[in-house]
Amino acid sequence: MQYDVIDGRISPNGSLDVLSRLEVGKLLNASQGELYPLFRNSSLAVLNYGGYLDDGRELLERYKDFDIRVIQEERGIKLDLRNAPASAFVDGKMIRGITEHLFAVLRDIVYVDDTINNNPRFDLATSDGITNAVFHILRNARIMRPGTPPRLVVCWGGHSISPAEYDYSKEVGYQLGLRGLDICTGCGPGAMKGPMKGATIGHAKQRIYTGQYLGITEPGIIASESPNPIVNDLVIMPDIEKRLEAFVRVGHAVIVFPGGVGTAEEILYILSILLDPENSRIPLPLIFTGPASAAGYFEQIDHFITDTLGPAARQMYRIIIDDPETVARKTLEGVEKVRQFRLKTDDAYYFNWMLNIDLSLQLPFVPSHDNMRSLNLHKNQPPHLLASNLRRAFSGIVAGNVKDAGIRAIEEKGLFELCGDARIMQPLDTLLTAFVEQQRMRLPTSTYIPCYRLVADAGA
Incomplete structure (x- = not known):
């Protein structure tokens, strides 16, 4: 099936209006180096306004020929788009809100890679370090x-x-x-x-x-x-x-x-x-x-x-x-x-510094088959930690449902397994079954195929 596409060149409005030559160089690298796939795929998602999907991989396959590059000019940068979804444009001009979102993608991806990752100021293995990183990303985006x-x-x-x-x-x-x-x-x-x-x-x-x-x-x-x-x-x-x-x-x-x-x-x-x-x-x-x-x-x-x-x-x-x-x-x-x-x-209005967030809620959870199977879904732990582990279980199901990496993992290795107490597995099964029956797992036009299997402990 063919989808309407359009080419265009757009200028920033907002935080990337005024840039130094060093900053422009970093942005050019982002559109040409190892950050490019992340930048391209996120930009395509922003441009897909109104064409909502439940399968992230399907979007990438629909617009295989889409390309976006940072173009350097004397007064800063522009974005050059090829084969972009036509729904993002009106009479040949990009919707202003989508333009802002595109440059927000570029801003945040470059900032995280350049300032947060591999920076000793942000120890992403500690709770305080992660919170500090979250604060700086939000501050850089000027949303506070x-x-x-x-x-x-x-x-x-x-x-x-x-x-x-x-x-x-x-x-x-x-x-x-x-x-x-x-x-x-x-x-x-x-x-x-x-x-x-x-x-x-x-x-x-x-x-x-x-x-x-x-x-x-x-x-x-x-x-x-x-x-x-x-x-x-x-x-x-x-x-x-x-x-x-x-x-x-x-x-x-x-x-x-x-x-x-x-x-x-x-x-x-x-x-x-x-x-x-x-x-x-x-x-x-x-x-x-x-x-x-x-x-x-x-x-x-x-x-x-x-x-x-x-x-x-x-x-x-x-x-x-x-x-x-x-x-x-x-x-x-x-x-x-x-x-x-x-x-x-004396806590800030714009950022809740006092709130304690356990490290188990902050460390990125990779929903691999081994990680999903090893989640502690038992009642031998404080309720807030059990809630944290259940959160990871649902995060894995989300990945298996709609995220490209999760969908591919299911295709290659079969269903995720979640193991735990029957007192947890039974309510979990009841809830997930209800979600399927109510078509809350996928868009109503899609037939849902479970990406998970629930296993209750023997004798539990």
């Missing part, structure tokens, strides 16, 4: 607003959701926008786009012209969750772990909409943090919400959390069904508690 009181709400949820769930996420975003709250999501479609779209209307009615619509992604997931053009601040973190840390460091509240395994991974990530005894006094509001049709979904999530992590985990969040105004009011109340706590403890 030091003079602004807390108002950034992180919204998580599926990229492939029903029309009713999408409309509901827009209504919640609208109610948040009316109350002056900004939105941060994973930047893709579905529950990542809906809250932003709703918030733009709420902000417009309140004459708020400085609203922030922050999107945080990473190279492994960007192909299946192409950034939507509403995003006015885009950051590409190096991996999923740093992406998740960025969410909780910059956000002041978290709202979870219906989703699939990726959303379950995010839920387990934040529960691992909230269950950590070191964070017991730090406020971070967490609300699960959806339309009436999603009530059963959150019942399943609630049962899974209680069955695996215990009743204490149930106290870390609130479920609100079919009531956007209450969601927005409770979120605003929670954000105010965060503001008062940060003021009292």
